[in-house]
Amino acid sequence: GVLITGKEFMAEVGAYFPVGMALRGDGFEAVFMMRGGDLGHRTSGPYSPERLPSDAMNWAQLRTGMGMAGHFPSFRIEAGGHWPRIHIALSGISVRGLIVMPEEVTAEAVNPPYLGKWQDQASSDVRIGL
Numbered sequence: 001g002v003l004i005t006g007k008e009f010m011a012e013v014g015a016y017f018p019v020g021m022a023l024r025g026d027g028f029e030a031v032f033m034m035r036g037g038d039l040g041h042r043t044s045g046p047y048s049p050e051r052l053p054s055d056a057m058n059w060a061q062l063r064t065g066m067g068m069a070g071h072f073p074s075f076r077i078e079a080g081g082h083w084p085r086i087h088i089a090l091s092g093i094s095v096r097g098l099i100v101m102p103e104e105v106t107a108e109a110v111n112p113p114y115l116g117k118w119q120d121q122a123s124s125d126v127r128i129g130l
Helices: 002-013 054-063
Strands: 015-024 026-032 072-078 087-092 095-099
Touching: 002 015, 002 087, 002 095, 015 087, 054 072, 054 087
Parallel strands: 026 095
Antiparallel strands: 015 026, 072 087, 087 095
């Protein structure tokens, strides 16, 4: 179901630090923090619908048409602030993702292992109560 697809989705998004995730009914949502250098040349905000972040647009364009967890993703770039946010939705299933920039994530928002370059792997545990 959606949990297995969500797990595959997390693996295929890339080695980003998971900031949070939620499983609600038949929906799976995850928030990831992109590593600083993954966009290549970084643009600076503030952004607006008239001034879109070209670095995030290029990142999404490179992945458009590629399958993720057996589904095709659609991307939406949020351009209302200082840092771009990349929304991902998989077609035909309620699996969603949000990728935020490192500058947006603070030590208070998550409990990261350390601030700075993130490791290429992150472990997680899922507890299910019946």
